[in-house]
Structure formats: structure tokens, C-alpha cells
Amino acid sequence: xKKILLQKEQIDIExxxxxxxxxxxxxxxxxxxxxxxxxxxCEVKYIEYEAFHSMAVxxxxxxxxxxxQKWPITDCxxxxxxxxxxxxxxxxxxxxxxxxxEEAFSSVKYIxxxxxxxxxxxxxxxxxxxxxxxxxxx
Amino acid sequence: xKKILLQKEQIDIExxxxxxxxxxxxxxxxxxxxxxxxxxxCEVKYIEYEAFHSMAVxxxxxxxxxxxQKWPITDCxxxxxxxxxxxxxxxxxxxxxxxxxEEAFSSVKYIxxxxxxxxxxxxxxxxxxxxxxxxxxx
Amino acid sequence: xxxVVNTFSSxxxxxxxxxxxxxxNGKSSVGDVLNALFKEYNTLIKLKNKLLFAxxxxxxxxxxxxxxxxxLSIFPPVSxx
Amino acid sequence: xxxVVNTFSSxxxxxxxxxxxxxxNGKSSVGDVLNALFKEYNTLIKLKNKLLFAxxxxxxxxxxxxxxxxxLSIFPPVSxx
Numbered sequence: 137x138k139k140i141l142l143q144k145e146q147i148d149i150e151x152x153x154x155x156x157x158x159x160x161x162x163x164x165x166x167x168x169x170x171x172x173x174x175x176x177x178c179e180v181k182y183i184e185y186e187a188f189h190s191m192a193v194x195x196x197x198x199x200x201x202x203x204x205q206k207w208p209i210t211d212c213x214x215x216x217x218x219x220x221x222x223x224x225x226x227x228x229x230x231x232x233x234x235x236x237x238e239e240a241f242s243s244v245k246y247i248x249x250x251x252x253x254x255x256x257x258x259x260x261x262x263x264x265x266x267x268x269x270x271x272x273x274x
Numbered sequence: 275x276k277k278i279l280l281q282k283e284q285i286d287i288e289x290x291x292x293x294x295x296x297x298x299x300x301x302x303x304x305x306x307x308x309x310x311x312x313x314x315x316c317e318v319k320y321i322e323y324e325a326f327h328s329m330a331v332x333x334x335x336x337x338x339x340x341x342x343q344k345w346p347i348t349d350c351x352x353x354x355x356x357x358x359x360x361x362x363x364x365x366x367x368x369x370x371x372x373x374x375x376e377e378a379f380s381s382v383k384y385i386x387x388x389x390x391x392x393x394x395x396x397x398x399x400x401x402x403x404x405x406x407x408x409x410x411x412x
Numbered sequence: 413x414x415x416v417v418n419t420f421s422s423x424x425x426x427x428x429x430x431x432x433x434x435x436x437n438g439k440s441s442v443g444d445v446l447n448a449l450f451k452e453y454n455t456l457i458k459l460k461n462k463l464l465f466a467x468x469x470x471x472x473x474x475x476x477x478x479x480x481x482x483x484l485s486i487f488p489p490v491s492x493x
Numbered sequence: 494x495x496x497v498v499n500t501f502s503s504x505x506x507x508x509x510x511x512x513x514x515x516x517x518n519g520k521s522s523v524g525d526v527l528n529a530l531f532k533e534y535n536t537l538i539k540l541k542n543k544l545l546f547a548x549x550x551x552x553x554x555x556x557x558x559x560x561x562x563x564x565l566s567i568f569p570p571v572s573x574x
Binding site: 172 | 299
């Protein structure tokens with residue numbers, strides 16, 4: 137099973153956990169990304185994500201397909217938020233199940249590392265002092 | 275924060291996820307272990323775990339302390355079931371939060387690998403044909 | 413021939429549009445369109461060599477030759493996750 | 494001197510007790526107690542070289558010398574997780 141969602145709403149983590157894994161799967165590895173308060177500039181209040189939706193979904197799909205090629209995994213769910221995400225909320229979750237744990241660990245790590253490099257989604261940090269900064273490495 | 279539970283009851287995964295991670299933590303990595311249906315012998319119906327409770331808790335504590343020594347992680351929760359665990363239920367969960375994701379991945383992997391080697395807990399597989407087998411490598 | 417340029421994040425802010433039609437005279441590459449944009453939107457130059465490009469939602473580089481009706485997307489390094 | 498032996502999992506099944514007091518004559522190691530157990534519970538021998546030992550809930554090997562009042566735990570390879 138492969139599932140990709142780009143959504144404005146908060147992520148229902150429990151639902152995702154219950155969806156992944158067959159009776160043959162001994163392992164589920166779950167990654168949850170959250171906004172961090174301590175940026176290099178000043179204290180982050182919240183983050184806003186902008187996405188190039190259709191392309192972002194395609195790119196995530198490619199990454200998941202690659203993971204299925206590389207490792208014998210069973211299920212994979214990736215959910216990424218767009219819009220405003222508060223501290224301690226999940227901006228992204230990745231859940232992978234597999235018979236044995238090694239491949240679930242490897243593929244979740246591969247998926248998050250690659251998403252951060254190739255998926256057209258951008259964050260703007262909004263700070264407690266009212267300022268904000270787009271992450272464009274300029 | 276460090277938390278260890280050895281319990282008979284089902285694990286409340288959502289609660290554990292909400293407990294780990296400060297506002298400075300950008301990553302939570304979660305491992306869920308579940309009984310596998312397809313054993314080498316025949317189809318598993320459920321598993322029973324027996325624990326040397328006091329020593330098991332001490333050994334898990336050592337492993338968590340080692341992880342905190344090795345990596346800059348913030349929170350760690352380990353919950354292991356004893357007694358009967360059905361297919362698709364979690365027999366163990368490990369949740370670790372950290373500022374950046376690398377250390378959460380490394381420490382969760384270290385913790386589960388080491389638990390499987392050193393913590394005095396044993397499983398007996400109960401099969402659909404009514405037989406059972408203790409995992410003692412005899 | 414006509415193409416559509418769409419922009420995201422800081423590129424959108426610097427260009428002031430998220431989607432715009434461009435008329436190209438003859439064979440043009442992504443780089444040609446980019447140079448035209450740099451002339452019109454000077455501040456975009458600070459992102460030079462960092463920008464990413466996609467034609468019809470597939471990543472490409474500046475040498476990619478555009479076809480009539482192509483959608484060219486220009487955006488800064490991604491920062492999702 | 495007296496020690497308490499407790500067993501778990503298949504060791505418990507093979508020995509038929511989970512906790513038992515033993516009287517030792519003089520200086521005895523974990524290995525000495527184990528050899529006495531092998532004589533009394535023959536079937537335990539099939540786990541020889543696979544067994545794990547803890548004295549007072551700390552792992553040790555067969556050479557560990559026991560003290561009066563020690564708790565010696567004997568069990569098969571662990572399989573939690």
C-alpha cells in the first residue's frame with residue numbers, strides 16, 4: 137500500500153499507524169517532523185508551508201517508488217502539511233512497515249532525506265518578534 | 275525525559291507520541307514492533323511474552339542511558355508488553371525526539387537492536403494448529 | 413510560441429507574479445527565459461545559481477529547450493519536511 | 494551458605510521450578526551450580542553454552558563466585574522486542 141497526502145489539516149497520526157502493516161509485518165518505523173522553536177535568527181512562533189502541489193505529489197511518489205525498489209517494504213504513508221503549522225504539530229509524517237525492521241528504518245530515512253532535497257515545498261518561519269524569513273538560501 | 279514501562283495492557287501509541295519532544299525538537303522517530311504471522315514453522319496466532327521484570331527494566335534503563343551518552347537526544351520512551359499480544363498489536367514501542375533527525379534515527383535503531391540482545395524478556399509463539407514454541411535457540 | 417512561467421516562494425515574491433504567459437521568438441532554452449527575467453526583475457539575481465527549474469513538472473536544467481505550451485516552473489531550493 | 498536460583502522461560506520448564514533455595518558447601522561459582530543442575534535436570538543440557546546468567550540482576554559468566562544470599566538467575570537467550 138502506498139499513500140500520499142498533502143493537506144492543510146492536522147495529521148491524524150494514530151490513523152496512519154493503524155493503516156500501515158499487514159499481519160506479516162513485524163516492524164513499523166515512523167518519522168514525525170515538527171517545526172523547531174530555536175532558529176538561527178530568533179524564536180519561531182509557527183511555520184507556513186507553500187507547496188507546488190501537483191509536482192510535490194509526483195516527486196513524493198517517485199521517492200516512495202524508489203524505496204519500494206530498494207527495500208522489501210510493505211506499506212508506506214507520507215503526509216505533508218501546507219499552510220500554517222504550529223510548534224509541536226507534525227509538519228510531515230512518514231510511516232513504513234516491513235517484515236523485518238532494517239528495511240523500514242532504511243527506507244524511512246531515505247524518504248525523509250530525499251523529500252528534503254527534491255520535493256517542491258517551501259517553508260517560511262514566522263518569529264515571535266513579528267518578522268518572518270523564507271528559506272531560500274539567498 | 276526518560277520513561278520505561280513494562281505492561282500487560284495495550285500500548286497507547288498516541289499518548290506516547292504526544293509525550294515526546296519539546297518545542298526545540300524537530301524530529302520524532304518511532305519504532306513499533308508487532309508479532310509476525312509467518313513464522314518459520316507455521317502460522318502464528320498470538321505471542322506471549324514473559325519478562326524478568328525488575329532486571330528487564332534495569333537493562334532497558336542502561337540502554338537508554340547509553341543512547342543519551344552517544345547522541346544529543348531529548349526524550350525517550352520505551353514500552354514493552356508482557357503476557358498475550360495479538361497480531362497487529364504493538365509488542366514494543368520506542369519513541370525518541372531530538373533537535374535534528376539523525377540522532378533520533380540512530381538512537382531508536384540502537385535501542386531496539388540492543389533490547390533484542392540483552393533485555394530478559396522471552397517470547398512463546400502460539401500457532402493456529404494449537405502448538406506453541408519457546409524461542410530459546412535450543 | 414507561448415509558454416507559461418509559474419513561480420513559487422521567494423521567486424514569486426521577487427517577480428511579483430505566480431503565473432505569467434511569455435511569448436518566445438524561436439528556439440529558446442530555460443536559461444534564455446531566465447536571463448530575460450533577470451533583466452526585468454533585477455532582485456531575482458541574488459538567487460542565481462540557486463534556482464531550480466521544472467518543465468511540465470519534471471526537473472530540468474537551464475539548457476532544456478522549451479516547446480510551445482510548456483509550463484516552466486522556477487523556484488528556490490526546497491525546504492519541506 | 495544459601496543462594497536462591499530463579500529460572501525463566503524454557504529453563505523454568507526444564508527445571509520445573511521458578512525459584513529454589515540451594516545450600517552450597519564452600520566457595521562455589523555459577524558454573525558449579527550449573528553442573529549440579531545438569532545432573533539433576535538432564536534435559537537442561539540441551540541449552541548448555543546458550544544459557545545466560547545474572548547474579549543479583551547483573552549479567553555475569555560461569556566463573557562468577559557466589560556470595561551468601563545471592564540471587565542467581567538462569568535463562569535462555571532473550572527474545573523480546
